[in-house]
Amino acid sequence: MAAAILTPLHDKLRPIAETMVPPIADLDDAAFLKVLALIDVRLAGEPPALGRQLRLFVKVLTFLPIFFALRTFGGLAPKRRLAFLEALQDCPIQKLRVGVWGLRTLIYLGYYTDPEVQAALGYRPRLDGWEGLAREKAQQAHEVHP
Amino acid sequence: MSRIDCDVAVIGSGAGGGTVVAALAELARAGKRVILFEKGTKLDRSRFNGREVDMAELLFEAGGSFPVVDHSVTLAFSEGVGGSTQVYTGTSLLPPKRVIERWNLPGVDHADLCERAEAFRVQNNAHLLPGPDINDNNRLFQKGCEALGWHAEQFPVNVKGCKGSSLCNLGCPNDAKMGTQQVQIPAARAAGVELVTRAKVRTVRAGDAGGILDVEVSAAPHPHGKIAQSEWEPGRYEVHAHTVVVAGGAVHSPALLLRSGFGLDLPVLGRYWTCQPAHILVGEHDKPLTNAIGHPKSFLYDQRVAEDRYFVEACMYFPFVTAKNLTGFGPEHHRLLKAYERLQMILVLACDDALPDQRVTIDAAGEPVVHYKLMPPTITALCKATRAAAQIFFAAGALAVHAPSARPTLLTRADKDHIDARISERHFLPGSVSVSAAHLMGGCRMGTTTATSVTTPHGQVHGQPWLYVADASLFPTAIEVNPYLTVMALADHVAQAVLARESH
Structure with missing residues (x-):
């Protein structure tokens, strides 16, 4: 089992993740922890310093809005959360931009690699390619006109 | 020993x-x-599950995302x-x-x-794939180039018994x-x-x-x-x-x-050290197309490579890689991914200069560290390539195009005649724009x-x-x-x- 790197910060991460990937708001706690667990598996092979930097960055994102809006990130309205993250994404400080990019990429990894999510997007790997597609079409036609 | x-x-x-x-x-x-x-x-191949x-x-x-030191590119x-x-x-x-x-x-x-x-x-x-094996994603690339009067070159691919799983980049299961x-x-x-x-x-x-x-x-x-x-x-x-x-x-x-x-x-x-840094761009069409079936890559447009230092190719990537490569996040980003079945994809690549400070060193453990920066001429080449790709998408009938070096990143058909102004180096911020490279040299x-x-x-x-x-x-x-x-x-x-x- 991979070391818990981001999972312990699930309460702080949840509003950030929901802002970056809106359907995460529909996940229950167990499903959201599964997303974070997958990220932790990926991070397990990385240097420990990266985990520390990520945890620090999540805390920065959580508390930085206090200086601008007197609220933590989780206390902001959804539109202001998005605007805050977009401002960081385009800010002049490359390290902050990289932080936002890295965190969103990990959240995408945890969410968009789920086979059910991929199927809902219209993607699923067909190892047999064209043959598999033809078979599916034939099956669909048969279901319409048995 | x-x-x-x-x-x-x-x-x-x-x-x-x-x-x-x-x-x-x-x-x-x-x-x-x-x-x-x-x-x-x-x-x-039994291990290749796609x-x-x-x-x-x-x-x-590093899971295909080996970072350079300043994190502006993944390898x-x-x-x-x-x-x-x-x-x-x-x-x-x-x-x-x-x-x-x-x-x-x-x-x-x-x-x-x-x-x-x-x-x-x-x-x-290596051979040219026959017409029936070319999927919609590649056809649209060819169609877009032809509509612009540009030459899309079909190139040979080295496959034998290809079933068109489109999974080349994840190891061929066949x-x-x-x-x-x-x-x-x-x-x-x-x-x-x-x-x-x-x-x-x-x-x-x-x-x-x-x-x-x-x-x-x-x-x-x-x-x-x-x-x-x-x-x-x-x-x-x-x-x-x-x-x-x-x-x-x-x-x-x-x-x-x-x-x-x-x-x-x-x-x-x-x-x-050079790497031909690349972006993945997507164009949204009004109906589903075959993109995740069929060999992913058969056409390129390279007529501007000598002068403008870029070339572009048809490509296909999987949902996570696509999500990673689209700039930004939030509702618009997710909406594009939900259109996955209707996405045409193009890979744009820049020809970067070989410079002495772009280099590989080693860390204390002797493991490689890559020092690489996106230099202004490379960013300019990527922006020019993005403009060319946007033209190809629209000429192929796309309704909208995601351009990493535009703000907002989504171009609609109303922007079709203003592509040069919308896509600009000033919007290309290393660290927030996804750039990856697989041609390491x-x-x-x-x-x-x-x-x-x-x-x-x-x-x-x-x-x-x-x-x-x-x-x-x-x-x-x-x-x-x-x-x-x-x-x-x-x-x-x-x-x-x-x-x-x-x-x-």
């Missing part, structure tokens, strides 16, 4: 090392001992028998004459390289891609070349009659599942070889030579002097008659096309020099 003696040791089994051992098969047949060392393992996370972790270093390169030929799309393009002539290296002749490359095209079954693990390495092994997997070469140094390798054979469990054990017992070996050929790729070859101490005499070792560049190069034009490391390099790290500059065929041609050229040395 056990001692092993051999005639030739080849390190790395990708396009370079795989080609070298095939060329040295005649030595093995004549009774000489040739050993091919591979850091990764040998995977068969799932992004599983395959990225199994086939790629995709593979380990395992076949190296990156396990995960390329098999785009079989000849080395461009303008680039080889610019290299201006005695003994490295464009016609000769093309002759060798053509032979590998035949050996690897063994249809003719990489070195399918063609050259089995032929070499049949001739008697030995393959040793899970064998990391820690250092290489000069011995009395050639080179001495410090090899560590691993028995550690693989973090992503059970994989085959090495052909040798786990442990440390001292391998004495009359000739050593380094072919670990443009990241690991310079790193191996640096941690072996060759940087003291070779000031440009690791330097002049340089670091052990060929040349004629130690002040400007690491090896001779025949791949022999300056001052070390027993040590050769045979991979993309030899390239003095970016090759300006998909590189694998040039790597094979050049590795074959180096192998002739090794054969000549061994025959004396």
Whole structure:
């Protein structure tokens, strides 16, 4: 089992993740922890310093809005959360931009690699390619006109 | 530490090392001992399930996202028998004459390289896919170019028995891609070349009659599942070889030579490193198209490469990689992914300059560190390429185009006539725009002097008659096309020099 790197910060991460990937708001706690667990598996092979930097960055994102809006990130309205993250994404400080990019990429990894999510997007790997597609079409036609 | 003696040791089994051992098969047949060392393992198609996370972790270093120091680019390169030929799309393009002539290296002749490359095209079954095998995504690329009056070139791909799974970049589940693990390495092994997997070469140094390798054979469990054990017992070996050929790729070859101490005499070792950085762009159409079925890549547009330093290709990527490569997040980002079945995709690539400060170094543990920055001319080339791709998308009928270097990033058809103004270098912020690279080159560049190069034009490391390099790290500059065929041609050229040395 991979070391818990981001999972312990699930309460702080949840509003950030929901802002970056809106359907995460529909996940229950167990499903959201599964997303974070997958990220932790990926991070397990990385240097420990990266985990520390990520945890620090999540805390920065959580508390930085206090200086601008007197609220933590989780206390902001959804539109202001998005605007805050977009401002960081385009800010002049490359390290902050990289932080936002890295965190969103990990959240995408945890969410968009789920086979059910991929199927809902219209993607699923067909190892047999064209043959598999033809078979599916034939099956669909048969279901319409048995 | 056990001692092993051999005639030739080849390190790395990708396009370079795989080609070298095939060329040295005649030595093995004549009774000489040739050993091919591979850091990764040998995977068969039963492991290739087409799932992004599983395959990225199994086939790629750092899951396909090896970061450069400033995190502005991630690098995709593979380990395992076949190296990156396990995960390329098999785009079989000849080395461009303008680039080889610019290299201006005695003994490295464009016609000769093309002759060798053509032979590998035949050996690897490279051919133009017939019309029925071309999917909508590629057709739309061709249609868009034609509508603009641009020439979309169809190029050969090296597949045999391709079922069109479109999973080339995650390892072919049908063994249809003719990489070195399918063609050259089995032929070499049949001739008697030995393959040793899970064998990391820690250092290489000069011995009395050639080179001495410090090899560590691993028995550690693989973090992503059970994989085959090495052909040798786990442990440390001292391998004495009359000739050593380094072919670990443009990241690991310079790193191996640096941690072996060759940087003291070779000031440009690791330097002049290039990677042809790339973006994935998407265009949204009004109805579903075949993009995740069929071979992903058959067409390119490269008419602007000499002047504007870019080329663009049809491509297809999987949901996570697509999500990662689209700039931004939030509702608009997710809406585009929900349109996945209606997305046309184009890969834009910039030809970056070989500069001394773009380089590979090593950390305290001897592992590679890549220092690479997106320079202004590269950003300009990527923006020009993005404008060209946007034109292709709209000419092919796309309703909207995601352009990383535009704000907002989504262009609609109303923006069609204002593409040049909407896509701008000022919106291209390294660190927030996803840039990845899989064409890694340089670091052990060929040349004629130690002040400007690491090896001779025949791949022999300056001052070390027993040590050769045979991979993309030899390239003095970016090759300006998909590189694998040039790597094979050049590795074959180096192998002739090794054969000549061994025959004396």
